[in-house]
Amino acid sequence: MLFLISCQIAEAQDTISASLVTPFCYRFGIEKDKFVGDGADKLLASIRKSQFVLLGETHNDAKIAEFTDLLLDTLSEMNFRHFLTEHGRYGLQLLLEEIKKDPTVSKGLCRINTKEYSRLNKFPFPFLSGIEDASFMSTAIDKGYQLFGIDQEFYYSYPFLFETLYEKSNKTEWVKNSYQQAIYFILSQYKLESANKDYSVCKSLLESEVIKQFFSNVNSGFASNELINDIILSWEIYEANRVNRRESFLKRGDLMKNRFLDYYINETTKDSVLAKYVIKLGAQHTMRGVTPLGIEDVGELVHQLAIEHHKTDLNIYFLFRYYLDEEEELGFFDNSEGNSKWLTERKPLMLQGLPDEWVLIDLQALGEMIDATNIFVYEPIAEIIKRHDYVIMPPASDNVSENRKKE
Secondary structure, three states, X not given: OHHHHHHHHHHOOOOOOHHHHHHHEXXXXXXXXXXXXXXXHHHHHHHHOOOEEEEEEOOOEHHHHHHHHHHHHHXXXXXXXXXXXXXXXXXXXXXXXXXXXXXXXHHHHHHHHHHHHXXXXXXXXXXXXXXXXXXXXXXXHHOOOEEEEEEOOOOOOHHHHHHHHHHOOOOOHHHHHHHHHHHHHHHHHHHHHHHOOOOOHHHHHHHOHHHHHHHHHOOOOOOHHHHHHHHHHHHHHHHHHHHOHHHHHHHHHHHHHHHHHHHHHHHHHHOOOOOEEEEEEEHHHHOOOEOOOOOEOHHHHHHHHHHHOOOOEEEEEEOOOEEOOOOOOOEEHHHHOOOOHHHHHHHHHHOOOOOOOEEEEEHXXXXXXXXXXXXXXXXXXXXXXXXOOEEEEOOOEOEOOEOOOOO
16 A cells, blocks of 8 residues: 555646545445444444544435444444534424424424424424434434524524423513514514515614514523523624624634533533543534634534543544435536636545445554655645544535424
8 A cells, every 4th residue: 555655646737636535445335333443443443432422414415424424323232322503502402392292203203393493484403304304313312312593593593492481481461462562573584584685674673673572571490590591691792793704703613612611611520531422513513723714613522621631522524425316316516627716726535426335544554655755735735734633535415304394
């Protein structure tokens, strides 16, 4: 292998080629609810040594949901007990409470998604819109994971949250009227936004006297004040994104890190044995170091915690080559070769993807080869190698299948 790489390097010009990456790739598959193949062996061996497993995902993808489902099942046997996701802390908690009213997680999510979609034309919770998403959430619950959301409350979850606040309150006629006015106002703001994409829904909600009145009328034993504060903070972050994108990302990054750290410290004090975590977030949040948005996010915090406790964090980045769509029998990202700067800069990694098998790329070993041979690589590849341990490339995939009843 070393001789082959040396020969290829001699032929290379000014950048790494796909053929130089191939020796660092390992294939695997999913058969009978098991990971199988060299790539699976390598992945699971690394997981066994790790305290934290971070999944830097592309959202709403069916194959990543399938991978997460089996991973949660597999890791439960390795004493992983915590599953942290990109949801609001109260939103996720209240959603899980509501789901318990149904015989299955999938049916519960279907009921909630259908109800909220009918009045919003949007799904109320991010990354739980699909049948495949319901499957991995069901596995997480069945296997006894503690689920916790570390993000802001989602943009389209507010009608659900307001309804929950009302249901948990002493439902006097005054509170009922206040709730109905608040819901009507929220829905009216979404409609104004649909007619004018520049309309500031969150600014309007922050300034609304109707909303303030409802908040002041809520009177439940539930931690309503904390949820209200979280909702207001979420509106402030969304509004900041409209006027100052960097400020928004800084606020959101700080929120997610603080939520994770609070949860982590609380759980660590309960047990002398350091808990094991699966953390599933968008790839911008899981990477080590400073993100392209210029902040240190959850991935860097987790990395520093692992170092502090002499543990290991395993950082996985998902990358796609093939995608199923309506316009092509098999959607090739590399059809746009020569037209896409993004693709050109990532091409040596992208071309490792296969239509019918999973591929794992060992970034640490690849990085060591690049350093030893002083090959030039585009900055995006250098950053991927620097900030992650493995790239995982799913086979040809598609969006998740919507989990709602359609009219």
